[in-house]
Amino acid sequence: MKKINSPDKLIEWRRRIISETPSYEKTIVISSGTCGQASGSLQIIEAFTQELEKRGLETKVRIKITGCHGFCEMEPNVIIYPDEIYYIKLKPKDIPEIIEKTILEDKIIPSLLYQFSEASPKVSKLREIPFYKKQMRLLTGNNIEINPTSIEDYVALDGYQALSKVLFNMTSEEVIAEIKNSGLRGRGGAGFPTGRKWEICHKVDSDVKYIICNADEGDPGAYMDRSLLEGNPHSVIEGMIIGAYAIGASEGFIYVRMEYPLAVKHVMTALEQAKKFGFLGESILGSEFRFDIHLVQGAGAFVSGEETSLMASIEGRRAFPSQRPPFPAQKGLWGKPTNINNVETWANVPLIVNNSADWYSQIGAETSKGTKIFSLVGKINNTGLVEVPMGITLKEIIFDIGGGIKNDKKFKAVQTGGPSGGCIPKKMLSLQVDYESLTQAGSIMGSGGMIVMDEDTCMVDVARYFLNFTQEESCGKCVPCRVGTRQMVNILTRITQGKGEEDDLKKLEELAMTVESTSLCGLGQTAPNPVITTIRYFRDEYEAHIKRKSCPALSCKDLIIYYIEPDKCIGCMLCKKNCPVGAISGIRKEVHIIEQSACVKCGVCMDVCPSKVKAVSKYTGRKKDKILKNDSGNRMKK
Amino acid sequence: MDIILKRYKTERKELIHILHEVQKEYGYIPVESVSAISKYLRISESEIFGILTFYKAFTLEPRGKHHITICMGTACHIRGAPKILEEVQRQLGIDAGETTPDRMFSLETVNCLGCCAIGPVAVIDGNYYSNITTKKINSIIKEYKKIE
Known part of the structure; x- marks a missing residue:
């Protein structure tokens, strides 16, 4: 192939590519970005290739490997053209059936279709899925059409x-x-x-x-x-x-x-x-x-x-x-x-x-034109990359496209802009997404991360997480960023451990101001944002940690306990078997007990407890103290 | 080492490319290679040490046979990555950034792998594991231990 050395040659080349592409009866598009490969897309590609070869269908059916389509949670997925049938979360064992029914007989396999919840209807076409409907995929749309290596x-x-x-x-x-x-x-x-x-x-x-x-x-x-x-x-x-x-x-x-x-x-x-x-x-x-x-x-x-x-x-x-x-x-x-x-x-x-x-x-908002890609992740039902016109509201992104919060939990906040951004609370959900509005809310547009948090997310811990991140990533060249972020992490860590002091919030705010105004580069100048916004919008959570030594989100390890509800435990021994430190005692069909002093709070017991039983609970604050008191009381009696 | 170096110009901008290749080839940056690079690029050894220890990609210690990376990105964090990390540390008896004494496993954390929709994510020897729980990671590590 010679170099394309004029505009006409480019047009001619394009015409030739289109006319020389053999026509296939069907095309199977397999998304295989990093998310896809992590979820097993390579095995799916392998299975399709083998199956088509076995049946001698290679000349009739084409496999097209593309990058990410955005709906990463549904990986590995395929779209079968011309009917645009969208199959999700595939396993290699599904492939022969797809070839048999969909490719050869034009029949749809309902069990592989997307369904928002058990009560909602099954959707067979990609573009009819609510996740895609409200998007405007100017930049990402072609990902479905293009083999990135071609x-x-x-x-x-x-x-x-x-x-x-x-x-x-x-x-x-x-x-x-x-x-x-x-x-x-x-x-x-x-x-x-x-x-x-x-x-x-x-x-x-x-x-x-x-x-x-x-x-x-x-x-x-x-x-x-x-x-x-x-x-x-x-x-x-x-x-x-x-x-x-x-x-x-x-x-x-x-x-x-x-x-x-x-x-x-x-x-x-x-x-x-x-x-x-x-x-x-x-x-x-x-x-x-x-x-x-x-x-x-x-x-x-x-x-x-x-x-x-x-x-x-x-x-x-x-x-x-x-x-x-x-x-x-x-x-x-x-x-x-x-x-x-x-x-x-x-x-x-x-x-x-x-x-x-x-x-x-003409696309977008007054001062922010075009579309923006957001990565909608965290405690949200439809996770993935969404491309929307600027000016859309947070609510539309999170609830219409994102399908709301996982497991019917309550929405608490959305974090935008990464470690330089801030947390936006529920009351501001109708906020328009553009550069200025987000800045006014104390956050930033940033590169487009949108991390959704629910009632189980502790905002103090989130602030600590980000500050810990920036502190570790601070290059150390200027003092405010190097020392200031370290001091802020120390205070935040203390608070999450239940060792917070009355004037900690004041200290944090002072440090934030200093780091923000005196750091050399953007990393330091924006590092305090997660702390400033969480204090602004979630002061009560900080106060609960500091004054009552309790974590309302039941997240901070030092402030919670895991407890097996005696009236719910069926004595199946699963928790006991899986506990990595042997902190659970009990025999078959009898109530199990967690030895609180040995518990490392890894949460395995809660993970493995059968979903119908749900006998493991978390407690904080006064209720936790009461259980601990009873616990030691019982031991004394023994 | 000479074979690697010959592929690059004797310019400073090649330093990080060279370090990447040495890390890939040996699994770490052997001290001897630093003096070779120093002579080749005419940058002092101390400066090269300064640079290679600044970047997380390079290690001066050999890694374990199986290399485990746990993603600590925000999305993974709120979906329980800290618990996963603790569990792996407990299972292997090492902290992040360390290698087991038998050189079988090494463990490190990463800020974000960009697979946020399927977190928490762990990568073992280049294989990605998605939506992991403490239980799942335990059985994965057990499998690796069994192979050995």
């Missing part, structure tokens, strides 16, 4: 057409104007207008300029960048080439965190393909423009996600942030002007160029 699949769906349009019909100023008019803002967290960022870098006079794709998606609970890189890497690469043309950069870097091995693999393949076909390298598409992209793998440091640290890491140094200004646009990588955008931002670029800024700016 550049042909991307080109068939108009891939690299935006690049062709830009290189031959637009000046760099026009591209920047288009991105500016679209209203696109950075999806990495801060929401800086992308077009303006490009313009600043474009205007700096320099012989060498760089662009970077920040794929060091470190926020725990966010994985949309992984999904885009795994499922549609060329869209990100195309965005970057367009950006490089607009800014005037000759070299680019994709910095992927090492915890994403599949994304690294797919990006590497995509880069090789792009080079092979002439979308990267010298004289791109036959134009005078040249540009190349290198892949850099992170090495497990959260702070690398901060732009100045990321550049230090690419240069082969410790990922230490540096003072801004000078901003990367003036003095970045190796002292040269550098433009950094996040994966999702880059993926938006071809979309805007293809459809126009006018079209794009």
